[in-house]
Amino acid sequence: MLTSVHNERVKSAAALARRNARSKTGRFLLEGPQAVDEALTGRHDLVDEVFVTPGASVRVDGLAATAERLGIRVTEVSDAVLRAIADTVTPQGILAVARQAPTALEQVLPTQPSLVAILHRIADPGNAGAVLRVADAAGADAVVFTQGSVDPYNPKAVRATTGSLFHLPMTVDAPLEQAVEVARSAGLQVLAADVSGEVLHSSAAHADLLAQATAWVFGNEAHGLTEEELALCDGVIRLPIFGRAESLNLATAAAVLLYQSAFHIRG
Numbered sequence: 001m002l003t004s005v006h007n008e009r010v011k012s013a014a015a016l017a018r019r020n021a022r023s024k025t026g027r028f029l030l031e032g033p034q035a036v037d038e039a040l041t042g043r044h045d046l047v048d049e050v051f052v053t054p055g056a057s058v059r060v061d062g063l064a065a066t067a068e069r070l071g072i073r074v075t076e077v078s079d080a081v082l083r084a085i086a087d088t089v090t091p092q093g094i095l096a097v098a099r100q101a102p103t104a105l106e107q108v109l110p111t112q113p114s115l116v117a118i119l120h121r122i123a124d125p126g127n128a129g130a131v132l133r134v135a136d137a138a139g140a141d142a143v144v145f146t147q148g149s150v151d152p153y154n155p156k157a158v159r160a161t162t163g164s165l166f167h168l169p170m171t172v173d174a175p176l177e178q179a180v181e182v183a184r185s186a187g188l189q190v191l192a193a194d195v196s197g198e199v200l201h202s203s204a205a206h207a208d209l210l211a212q213a214t215a216w217v218f219g220n221e222a223h224g225l226t227e228e229e230l231a232l233c234d235g236v237i238r239l240p241i242f243g244r245a246e247s248l249n250l251a252t253a254a255a256v257l258l259y260q261s262a263f264h265i266r267g
Contacts, residue, residue, distance in 0.1 A: 001054070001076040005084040010077070013051065013097050014085045019151050022100070028153035030096040031086055033059050038163025039098055040066050046098045046166075049073045053082050056093025063094060087155035100153055103169040105144065105178060109186045113141040114265050116188060116215040117258060118179050120229065121148040122250070123221055128152050129160025130251035131218065136164035138255075138262040144171045144179045176217075180232045183215035190233045192217045193257055194225050195247070197236030200260070209235070210264035216257055221250050 002010060015021035016029045027048065030036050039047050040063065050067045052060060054076050064074050082091050109116065117135040122128050128150050135143050145152055152158075152172060158165065171179075180190050189212050200206055217233055219225035230236055239253055248256075 001078060002051075002081050003078045005081055007081075009049075009075075010081055010085060013049075013095075016097065017087045017155055019154065022151065022153050026100050027097055028100055028158060029085070029087065029155050030098050031088055031155060031159060032092040033057070033063055033094055035158060035163055036063050036067075036094050036096050038166050039096060040070065040072075042163070042166035043098075043101070044070045044072065046101055047072050048097045048099060049075065050094065050096045051075050051077050051082060051085060052094045053077060053079055060093040067096075088159075102172045103142070105171045105174045105182055108142045108144065108169045108171045109182065110141055112213075113183075113186050113188060114213045115140040115258065115261055116142050116144065116183055117254065118144045118146065118176070118183070118190075118215055118217045119149055120146040120176050120217055120225065121220040121223075122150055122218065124250075125150045125152075125154040125157035126160050127221060127250045128154075129157035129165075131254045132157075132161045132168075132170070133164040134251065134255040134258055136161075136167045138258040139266070140168060140258065140262075142169040142171065144174050146174050146176045146179055149173075176229060177232060180215070180217070184234075188213045188215040189235070190215045190217060192219070192225055192230050192233040192236045193238065193253055194219060194230060194236050195238050196224075196230065197238040199240050200237050200257075201240065206237075207264060210261050213265065214261050216254070216261070218250060218254050
């Protein structure tokens with residue numbers, strides 16, 4: 001069992017909480033049984049190592065055994081060591097180091113995509129992970145993170161995806177103009193979600209628009225999209241506020257719009 005927080009493997013894993021370490025190594029942290037389970041089930045080839053505390057839970061023990069059967073290195077560590085590696089205050093007994101595997105922008109879309117989310121200059125990792133999770137749930141074909149967006153391999157973002165980053169293709173650091181061009185070349189209309197847009201009064205009123213294969217562009221939480229960025233899109237839509245709320249959270253708005261498209265595209 002590893003008990004020293006000064007062990008080199010422990011320090012290397014803990015460093016992955018920082019973006020520069022993730023960029024340099026091409027690796028990231030998966031924390032908790034749900035994330036580790038999704039990785040082992042969907043992309044175990046990306047998992048380099050699993051750290052586990054003995055007796056954490058029956059589920060954790062089962063995941064450790066699964067990882068060993070798959071030929072993945074499993075290391076028992078003390079609670080103190082797991083806390084030293086983890087980004088969370090109270091880790092759940094297991095975490096893993098995995099390799100990043102983003103898809104090139106030119107290859108991220110299938111032959112006939114129907115729904116894509118483009119996240120432009122998104123700043124909050126929780127929002128980034130939540131939108132990726134929603135896109136997965138809505139049956140999107142891919143998620144594109146543009147240049148200037150938060151790192152989707154940030155520990156908080158990874159936790160917010162609850163494993164969805166292993167379910168659909170994802171591109172990172174893409175120029176917005178190229179992302180729009182690739183989407184349009186694949187037959188997608190490009191719609192921006194922005195407070196300056198046309199109000200989506202009802203899904204029935206916009207049925208024809210929503211039934212088309214669509215790439216939704218979601219901008220920065222505080223600043224939205226610039227006039228130049230909006231001009232790249234085929235249309236601009238905003239959700240109405242019927243109550244007294246000042247605005248909608250980005251992830252909430254994305255969930256509504258992605259599902260509206262999914263309902264109409266899928267009939």
